[in-house]
Amino acid sequence: MNLSASSLWLIPALPLLAAAIGALTPRGGRSLASGAAIIAMVGALGLSVAALGTALAHPAAHLTDNFTWFSIGTDAVRLGWLLDPLTAFMAVMVSFVGLLIFIFSLGYMKEDANFTRFFCFLSLFAAAMLGVLVANSLLLVFVCWELVGLASYLLIGFWFHKPSAAAAAKKAFITTRIGDLGLLLGMLWLYHVRGTLLFYDGGNGVLEPSSLALLSHGKIAGGIALSTAIGLLIFCGAIGKSGQFPLHVWLPDAMEGPTPVSALIHAATMVAAGVFLIARVYPLMLADQHLANVSVHALTVVAGIGAITALLGAAIAVGQNDIKRVLAFSTVSQLGYMMLALGVGSWVAAIFHLLTHAFFKALLFLGAGSVIHAAHHEQDMRRLGGLGRRMKITFATFAVGMMALAGVPFLFSGFWSKEGILHAAHAWPVSQLPLIAGLIAVVLTAFYMTRLVAEVFLGSPRSDAASHAHENSPVMTVPLVILAIGAVLLGLIGTPAWPWLQSNLGGVVVPAESIFEGPGLMVLSIVLVCLGLGVGWALYGWRKRRDAFAPDPLAVAMPGVFAALAAKLGFDEFYALTFGRLNQLLAVVADGLDRWVWGGIISGVAWMGEALGTFDREMDESGLNGGFDAASEKLRGVGNAYSRAQTGEAHGYLRTLAVAFVVLALLLLLGGVL
Amino acid sequence: MNMLQACLLLSSALFCIGLVTALSRSNTILVLLGIEIMLNAANLNFIAFWRFSPAGSAPATGVIFVLFSIAVAAAEAAVWLALVIALYRHQQNIRLQEATRLKG
Numbered sequence: 001m002n003l004s005a006s007s008l009w010l011i012p013a014l015p016l017l018a019a020a021i022g023a024l025t026p027r028g029g030r031s032l033a034s035g036a037a038i039i040a041m042v043g044a045l046g047l048s049v050a051a052l053g054t055a056l057a058h059p060a061a062h063l064t065d066n067f068t069w070f071s072i073g074t075d076a077v078r079l080g081w082l083l084d085p086l087t088a089f090m091a092v093m094v095s096f097v098g099l100l101i102f103i104f105s106l107g108y109m110k111e112d113a114n115f116t117r118f119f120c121f122l123s124l125f126a127a128a129m130l131g132v133l134v135a136n137s138l139l140l141v142f143v144c145w146e147l148v149g150l151a152s153y154l155l156i157g158f159w160f161h162k163p164s165a166a167a168a169a170k171k172a173f174i175t176t177r178i179g180d181l182g183l184l185l186g187m188l189w190l191y192h193v194r195g196t197l198l199f200y201d202g203g204n205g206v207l208e209p210s211s212l213a214l215l216s217h218g219k220i221a222g223g224i225a226l227s228t229a230i231g232l233l234i235f236c237g238a239i240g241k242s243g244q245f246p247l248h249v250w251l252p253d254a255m256e257g258p259t260p261v262s263a264l265i266h267a268a269t270m271v272a273a274g275v276f277l278i279a280r281v282y283p284l285m286l287a288d289q290h291l292a293n294v295s296v297h298a299l300t301v302v303a304g305i306g307a308i309t310a311l312l313g314a315a316i317a318v319g320q321n322d323i324k325r326v327l328a329f330s331t332v333s334q335l336g337y338m339m340l341a342l343g344v345g346s347w348v349a350a351i352f353h354l355l356t357h358a359f360f361k362a363l364l365f366l367g368a369g370s371v372i373h374a375a376h377h378e379q380d381m382r383r384l385g386g387l388g389r390r391m392k393i394t395f396a397t398f399a400v401g402m403m404a405l406a407g408v409p410f411l412f413s414g415f416w417s418k419e420g421i422l423h424a425a426h427a428w429p430v431s432q433l434p435l436i437a438g439l440i441a442v443v444l445t446a447f448y449m450t451r452l453v454a455e456v457f458l459g460s461p462r463s464d465a466a467s468h469a470h471e472n473s474p475v476m477t478v479p480l481v482i483l484a485i486g487a488v489l490l491g492l493i494g495t496p497a498w499p500w501l502q503s504n505l506g507g508v509v510v511p512a513e514s515i516f517e518g519p520g521l522m523v524l525s526i527v528l529v530c531l532g533l534g535v536g537w538a539l540y541g542w543r544k545r546r547d548a549f550a551p552d553p554l555a556v557a558m559p560g561v562f563a564a565l566a567a568k569l570g571f572d573e574f575y576a577l578t579f580g581r582l583n584q585l586l587a588v589v590a591d592g593l594d595r596w597v598w599g600g601i602i603s604g605v606a607w608m609g610e611a612l613g614t615f616d617r618e619m620d621e622s623g624l625n626g627g628f629d630a631a632s633e634k635l636r637g638v639g640n641a642y643s644r645a646q647t648g649e650a651h652g653y654l655r656t657l658a659v660a661f662v663v664l665a666l667l668l669l670l671g672g673v674l
Numbered sequence: 675m676n677m678l679q680a681c682l683l684l685s686s687a688l689f690c691i692g693l694v695t696a697l698s699r700s701n702t703i704l705v706l707l708g709i710e711i712m713l714n715a716a717n718l719n720f721i722a723f724w725r726f727s728p729a730g731s732a733p734a735t736g737v738i739f740v741l742f743s744i745a746v747a748a749a750e751a752a753v754w755l756a757l758v759i760a761l762y763r764h765q766q767n768i769r770l771q772e773a774t775r776l777k778g
Contacts, residue, residue, distance in 0.1 A: 648777030650705070650770050654696055 003050035006065040008081040008134045011047045014040040016127035022120030033116035037123045041099040048091035055088035059504045062200040082136030085505045090133045097268045097362045100479035105260040107476035125151035138197040156257040168253035175250035179240015186233030207283045216287040223295040227287040231298035242274025242335045245309040255324040259369030267365050268358040275338040279347045303343020307437035309336030314444035319565025323368045346424035348502045352494045353417035360404035363483035367398035374469035381455040384466045388457035393477045397484040404487045406446040413491030446532025451540045459544030681722035689715035702768040
């Protein structure tokens, strides 16, 4: 199967059509909306696989199809489609995971009154996400990027009648908007410098050597290369979208949306868009690497942010009690890993982890959704428990996802992709700190996932909802099984023994030695995983929780640390106290300015106008009016006098005429004029 | 007394007759007849001054004036007859003294 770059637009167009159908379908047309959405995803998946076939035939090429959107004067704004292995692998992943989640949603959202609206939004999201992937222009990426944000907002706030969901939707939208402002600025700057936003354009695109040479030679203040500045501004967008420190606060709150949304958008695909964007503009991020006399390299910042996020997310996840929040912070942490991999120079490792993470994190979220659906929307893991016996398929698949995420050796995909990142971090010449952060996060990840599984699936039920839970219908369990198979098998295409994915993704054959320089690091990480699992089991598995109100074993052991982690290290409170308070202060100042200063000036002007008007009226009435009235009276008197001569008697007129004639004649005769 | 003076005397007499008629009669038609007589006195003057002027052989200016004047008078007569009929319809007589509605 083959698909040329010029028909690439069909991939996002199909879900977009489905979204349009969903938007026009009345509330009762449930099977029409969901059917259209699922058929469109199947079509998009087929096209993506065809595109992958084309991309794998030329793994090193960037196939493009550019066209002019509109022209202003002599400048033309050009957009285009781009097909390379990065696009194709991502598109296959998004449409495949998306399809499974759509099917899962059929069961999960069955009882919801706004079923058609849900599928409309899901399709809109899928269209926008696929649009980000196939775009060959930063502008088109930005447009789709914002559409993705919109769809995310709509879906987080899907149950908008819950105040917490509405607030979470707003928070997600505004927080990511802060990052997007950076992306917008970077984009405008790039356009200002280069006059185009196409990635690849036969030598003229922004990611091609001539452009990169130009960008890396330019310097701005502080010894920063132009490409570094632009790259970091674009990275701001990725920080917002991918929930990186310090803008990670929206992602856990986004779990207010329906669970399939959390799985699709806030775990598998949208949050990975930031990682994808950095991988897409990787040549730009790399452009300053050869410069020695610059104060900062763009990728160093990326690695630092990634390392902080990986560690922070994993630590906070330890202290959460809501299943979905544990998974959300785990997502934050894993996205940090991907950024770390990008920062230390291995975008291939980042994308490999992105793909495997999409599978096992979607699996974990859907598993959590299955639990939540079965337990009548009970999400607090202290009140669940013992579900392993009642929900065998969910338990088995969730365990697979948990082991993939924790990085249990050899069998699971998460192990291989995480190893790739750790090896890349080890090979980074600048610093070993990201590696240390990553290794600590490995322990924490294994620990909190053990805690989660032990609390939810083992022990005894600790609430009525948990004790009456039973396995869901096949429409929900089959996607879990397929994702579980993917979570295992996907590792096979990227092991050091057979680095097929790595070789095809970059178009350069990757020798096995370059991603595996020796067993030392692997052994260390296996030991750390076992340490995490062991401590988790010792605290939560060995002695199961008795009832919902028993204190957490970790809280007993380290009360201060646990309280801090449970409070998410106070980021929300910190932001509320600083930025929130500052914003309020500014609002008060602006309100005062408006009300007293500007309002005062306006009222003053209005008062002056009024005073002038009053003065004018007085002048008119007392001065001018009197004169005109007097003149009018005079005119009227004269008219009256003359009108008395107008008797209406023709004889009188004739007589006057005759007398006047005689007088005239006499005057002329006597005056001697004649 | 030459012919010119005789003619001027005649026309003065005609004019006076017309004036007296116009001023003294109350019947509108008679008043208008008086006016016509005065008009003809003027016409007679035109002819006399043309016929007996020292440059008598000049083009027929006097005659032309009179012809115009008669034509205008004929048109005028049509208008005033119509006015008289309108007046009659209005006040059921044609007494000029009573037609004072246009007074100021």
